[in-house]
Amino acid sequence: xxxxxxxxxxxxxxxxxxxxxxxxxxxxxxxxxxxxxxxxxxxxxxxxxxxxxxxxxxxxxxxxxxxxxxxxxxxxxxxxxxxxxxxxxxxxxxxxxxxxxxxxxxxxx
Amino acid sequence: xxxxxxxxxxxxxxxxxxxxxxxxxxxxxxxxxxxxxxxxxxxxxxxxxxxxxxxxxxxxxxxxxxxxxxxxxxxxxxxxxxxxxxxxxxxxxxxxxxxxxxxxxxxxxxxxxxxxxxxxxxxxxxxxxxxxxxxxxxxxxxxxxxxxxxxxxxxxxxxxxxxxxxxxxxxxxxxxxxxxxxxxxxxxxxxxxxxxxxxxxxxxxxxxxxxxxxxxxxxxxxxxxxxxxxxxxxxxxxxxxxxxxxxxxxxxxxxxxxxxxxxxxxxxxxxxxxxxxxxxxxxxxxxxxxxxxxxxxxxxxxxxxxxxxxxxxxxxxxxxxxxxxxxxxxxxxxxx
Numbered sequence: 001x002x003x004x005x006x007x008x009x010x011x012x013x014x015x016x017x018x019x020x021x022x023x024x025x026x027x028x029x030x031x032x033x034x035x036x037x038x039x040x041x042x043x044x045x046x047x048x049x050x051x052x053x054x055x056x057x058x059x060x061x062x063x064x065x066x067x068x069x070x071x072x073x074x075x076x077x078x079x080x081x082x083x084x085x086x087x088x089x090x091x092x093x094x095x096x097x098x099x100x101x102x103x104x105x106x107x108x109x
Numbered sequence: 110x111x112x113x114x115x116x117x118x119x120x121x122x123x124x125x126x127x128x129x130x131x132x133x134x135x136x137x138x139x140x141x142x143x144x145x146x147x148x149x150x151x152x153x154x155x156x157x158x159x160x161x162x163x164x165x166x167x168x169x170x171x172x173x174x175x176x177x178x179x180x181x182x183x184x185x186x187x188x189x190x191x192x193x194x195x196x197x198x199x200x201x202x203x204x205x206x207x208x209x210x211x212x213x214x215x216x217x218x219x220x221x222x223x224x225x226x227x228x229x230x231x232x233x234x235x236x237x238x239x240x241x242x243x244x245x246x247x248x249x250x251x252x253x254x255x256x257x258x259x260x261x262x263x264x265x266x267x268x269x270x271x272x273x274x275x276x277x278x279x280x281x282x283x284x285x286x287x288x289x290x291x292x293x294x295x296x297x298x299x300x301x302x303x304x305x306x307x308x309x310x311x312x313x314x315x316x317x318x319x320x321x322x323x324x325x326x327x328x329x330x331x332x333x334x335x336x337x338x339x340x341x342x343x344x345x346x347x348x349x350x351x352x353x354x355x356x357x358x359x360x361x362x363x364x365x366x367x368x369x370x371x372x373x374x375x376x377x378x379x380x381x382x383x384x385x386x387x388x389x390x391x392x393x394x395x396x397x398x399x400x401x402x403x404x405x406x407x408x409x410x411x412x413x414x415x416x417x418x419x420x421x422x423x424x425x426x427x428x429x430x431x432x433x434x435x436x437x438x439x440x441x442x443x444x445x
Binding site for chain 2: 014015
């Protein structure tokens with residue numbers, strides 16, 4: 001096929017109707033404290049992995065809650081489980097527990 | 110006996126009148142509706158304690174003891190106001206020794222934000238209408254049935270210069286969280302999404318209620334203003350927003366959209382400004398003499414303010430201002 005140099009982007013929109021929220025609901029049911037996130041970014045600001053890579057814990061778990069699982073497992077693998085995020089979270093979320101939970105739930109995704 | 114006219118019979122006006130009566134003054138309350146109680150009359154429960162609004166109002170009515178010194182004029186509006194006289198729209202002029210303006214606010218007309226489809230789509234309702242439904246114990250979709258997915262949009266007619274309302278209406282955030290919890294209690298299987306710009310939980314117990322909504326009731330909070338609402342083929346509503354915490358556009362269909370309409374200053378404030386020499390703020394709310402030690406006094410000697418005439422306030426703050434205004438009136442009358 002001749003390559004004319006055009007391509008089609010996948011839509012960037014998060015479509016809640018299309019996304020399968022089953023895993024997301026399971027995660028929230030197991031650790032409802034994740035919903036208490038107020039998006040302050042303290043976790044990402046202290047994150048050792050986030051200082052060296054694109055890893056952004058806040059963004060990944062927010063996307064997971066919206067049913068956007070693509071690449072979330074791989075992202076969570078960047079976490080070194082140092083636990084600094086848990087020390088700073090103003091809502092007392094067990095962030096390291098969340099990382100492990102998301103990895104467990106989305107390992108086969 | 111000194112005579113004070115209180116304009117507006119909402120919670121601030123009622124509290125102010127009962128304090129003045131207790132101190133032995135004669136009071137006339139002027140209320141435009143047929144009943145005292147103001148906006149609280151249409152509310153079901155009050156945040157953050159879920160106290161029935163009726164309970165607060167009956168306590169207020171109880172405080173306002175019937176006495177020969179109290180006159181209540183319902184169904185009439187005040188036009189021109191001076192420290193010593195109030196002219197009613199019938200043309201009648203009432204004499205007094207001081208006046209308290211407690212005329213409150215106007216609810217923002219959601220139709221002005223046409224993109225949200227209020228008045229166009231059946232299942233777009235305002236927070237005030239939802240309270241009415243709670244009152245009637247009859248929350249349902251326009252054509253019957255119960256909602257499975259509900260969106261609540263914050264800041265409708267607040268913090269929006271496109272509709273000339275730059276100010277924050279203060280109480281809508283808390284109301285939105287309260288209503289989300291009430292909806293989850295009614296429909297535990299439904300998903301409730303709050304679309305917010307900032308969550309401003311300024312009072313005691315509010316932040317705790319917010320957290321409870323998140324963790325105990327699984328209310329979803331998405332930071333981003335809904336940009337537009339459109340109908341779907343199966344008569345749901347499709348909403349679009351940016352999920353600003355992930356930096357991605359977001360869309361979803363919902364069965365019901367609740368608009369948290371803000372507090373707008375009364376049209377009448379323009380008359381107060383133009384004809385009574387009272388100062389107004391850029392938001393249209395009246396300007397108290399000082400924000401710290403003179404917040405119930407106006408720039409005109411003998412005219413006082415109580416409640417949401419000067420800014421959006423919650424019920425407790427308005428009641429407190431009723432007391433504060435009564436104290437200021439008495440202090441002023443003693444000097445004159």
